[in-house]
Amino acid sequence: MAMWIQAQQLQGEALHQMQALYGQHFPIEVRHYLAQWIECQLWDSVELDNPAEEAKAKRLLENLVGELQKKAQLQGGEDGFLLKIKLGHYANQIKSTYDRCPLELVRCIKHILHSEQRLVQEATDSSAGILGVQAMDSLSQRHQQINQSFEELRLATQETENELRKLQHSQEYFIIQYQENLRIQAQLSSLSSLPQAERTQRETTLQSKRTTVDAWLTREASTLQKYRLDLSEQHQKTLSLLRKQQTLILEEELIQWKRRQQLAGNGGPHEGGLDVLQSWCEKLADLIWQNRQQIRRCEHLTKQLPLPGPMEELLSKLNADITDIISALVTSTFIIEKQPPQVLKTQTKFAATVRLLVGGKLNVHMNPPQVKAVIVSEQQAKALLKNESTHSESSGEILNNNCVMEYQQATGTLSAHFRSMSLKRIKRSDRRGAESVTEEKFTVLFESQFSVGGNELVFHVKTLSLPVVVIVHGSQDNNATATVLWDNAFAELGRVPFIVPDKVLWPQLCDTLDTKYKAEMHSGRGLSEDNMVFLAQKAFTNSSNNPEDSRNMTISWAQFNRESLPGRNFTFWQWFDGVVELMKKHLKPHWNDGAILGFVNKQQAQDMLLSKPNGTFLLRFSDSEIGGITIAWVAENPNKPGERLVWNLLPYTTKDFSIRSLADRISDLNHLLFLYPDRPKDEVFAKYYTPPLCKCQQHRSRFTTPNPEPSGGAPTFMDQTASPSVSLPNNFGVFPSMSDTILDPDGDFDLDDTMDVARHVEELLRRPMANQWSSQQS
Incomplete structure (x- = not known):
């Protein structure tokens, strides 16, 4: 009750938002008079998406109705009379509204309590209160609107059912009276054999009765026709509401779910919410089927007793409309619950799951349908969506591509689980211009045939997977992922397969890269604004340090992953994806700890480190090597006392960290003292x-330093040497200078060219320390 007391003290917009939580679905008076009881119940213990929890929800509904009735009985006196009637009315109303769907009552009350709590919390915190005025829970509002519309539809369907029964009873009585009229006529025809006096008397009586019955039949025929027309009009209104509700669920909620599913392919939040969608679709199916049955019964009554008027045409139109509605529902709710992988490698096992959201409600599982999967090209997908192709041509061969849909009684789901599909071969189309095989898009088509109502209606259904890129070798994965990432991020709703914009705004791409990065790191620490500036400078040669300058810039697909970066042999995406792979496999904890700055160029690293004490170091991604990270640190120039230099290690890659971890390599380098800016x-x-016991075979690091001599000679190659300002331990070997031919464009050693030297270093370090030092002295 404490929450309700605080809620009543809300002011202004917060008060309006609180009042908007209530309505016919749950009156505010119920919240007020049962405040303490409501706040004491364990609403959160009910799992809304678990059908097995319905019994628990049913008990809560019955207890709530009982509490209302109890409260009503306690009201006495003149002042309590109206309240007693009102509370009793609310008890009946809530019971009728939620009796068939008690979980919806729990959902409704949970939403109300959570929203009240949020509004009260925001009101106590002024900054959060301002934010709360601007941000209402729009998702919950939409759900509330949908549930209210379902209640309207339920009441409308119940009303037409009642009117139909009245019509049926009236028509049955009309037929009885009509038969009575025929009987009177037969009696009048048989009077000719009677004596004149008796015949005249009987004829007068029968004619009077016949006149009365004829008048009643005429009047009643007009009444029946009006009943039929009124009922037809009511059905038209109900169908209009059904269409509106179905459009909201299928063309907004389901489409948004599919969009979230697509963005989840880039690392966005998991799509979720499918069970809620199924519950809505099942309610739609139930209401549509009830209305269809009512319309068919109307048709039967009309054929049973034909009356002049437009009823046959009206009912024919209603029947066609309701069939269209149920057809749209069935075909639209055949969806892919688990998408096949969007980068699909041939000869590799993959899985997918398709689901019919209304399968259980329409008893489709009574004759379990079979689903077939085929892979089709972009052009074939276009033809299918334009209905230019009625048969499914294939662009490849998928093994194990047939599966029977199974019904799970516990969850009420009808699904087909393809667990062991494999793409045996692929037929590629002629590519356009500079398009590579990793830019060619295919899709997996799932198709089946369902019968509804004992083969009364048969539907041929199809659904297309998200675009897939087919590869034959792991080396193609990087570029294929770029195609998928761009498509998932920038595909527009209702597009022609599989058109995407050639250019997008730079901030849009930044959001996509940030989502991808956070997903791979499993962390809330994504890309900062400084990181975005660094990436803009890498993508655009003319980008400045001001983030505002890049906000209105556009980046094309070619700049993203077709054209190499200036002076490099790799694209922007290939470089970024190399960073992601390195971090994901080896450095994730260090990124999440904030130990890796990463997105810093060599000049920035130098400027940052020269302002710090000797031994300060930072970790940055290599500009010259895909998936490389280097250590930069500041130290004295051994050849020029008083001069300080920033040195850079040769980049480490996945291969290096498979041998020895980053933390151990940093531990080995005694001249590294503080992680930038000042952390030991x-x-x-x-x-x-x-x-320590595991450090029996330490693999040593290599780095390059700027040549301290003014002549500008070659850099010196060392193995884990200390910086010039630190004494050299006996167990470190120093090697003579090497020529410039082993320098890469970034000023670091090329890893492949130094492998022989590295192996020599490792062999040397495995010798006993004494022998090693003596060999160096000699």
Whole structure:
């Protein structure tokens, strides 16, 4: 009750929002008079998406109705009379509204209580209160609107059912009276054999009775015709409401679910909510079928007793409309619950799940349908959606591509689980211009045939998967992922398959990259504004350090993953994806700890480090190598006392971290003291060090330093040497200078060219320390 007391003290917009939570579906008076009881119930313990919880919800509904009735009985006196009637009315209203769907009552009350709590919390916090005025829970509002519309439809359907029964009873009585009229006529015809006096008397009586019956029949025929027309009009209104509700659910809610499913392919939030959609679709199916049966009964009554008027045409139109509505529902609710992988490698097992959201309600499972999967090209998908192709041509061969739909009684779902499909071969089309095989899109087509109402209606249904890119080798995965990422992010609703814009605004791409990055890191720490500036400078050669300058810039698909970056042999996406793969496989904990700056170029690293004490270091992604990360640190120039330089290690890659972790490599480098800006390295990395007993075979690192000599000679290659300002431990070997031919464009050593030297270093370090040092002295 404490929550309700606080809720009553809300002011202004917050008060309006609180009042908007209530209505015919749940009157505010019920909340007021049962406040303490409502707040004491365990509403959150009911799992709304679990049908097995319906019994628990039913008990809560019965207890709520009982509490209302009890409260009504306690009202006495003149002042309590109206309240007693009102509370009794609310008890009956809630019971009739939620008796068939008690989980909806729980959903409604949970939403009300959570919304009240939020509004009260926002009101106590002024900044949150301002935010609360602007942001109402729109999702819950939509759900509330849908549930209210279902209640209207239920009441309208119940009303037409009642009117239909009245019509049927009236027509049955009309037929009885009509038969009575025929009997009178037969009696009049048989009077000719009677004596004149008796015949005249009987004839007068029968004619009087016949006149009365004829008048009644004439009047009643007019009444029946009006009943039929009124009922037809009511059905038209109900069908209009059904269409509106179905449009809201199928063309907004279901489409939005599909859009969330597509964005989930880029790492967005999991689509979820399918069980709620199924419950709505099943309610639609139930109401549509009830109305269809009513219309058919009207047709039967009309044929049973033909009357002059337009009823046959009206009923024929209603029947066609209701059939169209149920057809749209069945064909639209055949959906892909689990998409096949969007980068599909041939000869590799993959899975998918399709589901019919109204299968259980329409008893489709009584004759379990079979679903077939085929892979089709972009052009074939276009033809299918335009109905230019009635048969399913295939662009490849999928093994294990037939599956029978199974009905799960516990969940009420009708699904087909393709668990072991494999793409045996693919037929590619002629590519356009610079398009590569990893830009060619296909889709998996799932099709089946359902019968409804004992083969009364038969539907041929099809649904297309999200676009897939077919590859034959793992080396193509990177570019194929780029195609999928761009399509998922920028595909428009209702597009022609599989058109996407060639250019998008840079902030749109940034949002996509941020979503992808956070998903791979399993962390809320995504890409900062500074990171976005760095990426803009990499994507656009003329980009500045001001983030505002890139907000209105556009990036094309070619700039994203077709054209190489200036001076490099890889694209923007290939570089970014290399970073993601490296982080995902080896450095995720360090990114989530904030230990890796990453998106910093060499000049920025130098400017940042030169303002810090010697031994300060940072981790940045290599500009010259895909999936590389380097350590930059500041130290004294050994050849020029008083001069400080920033040194850079040769980039580490996945191969290096498969041998030895980043934390252990940093631990080995004694001249690295503080992680930028000023954190002692052991404070950051010690929890990731390998225990000492496991450090029997340490693989040593390589780095390059700027040549301290003014002659500008070649850099010196060292193995884990300390910086010039730190004494050199005996167990580190120093190697002579090497030529410039092993430098990469970034000024670091090329990894492949130094492999022989690296192996020599590792062999040397495996020797006993004494022998190693003596060999160096010699």
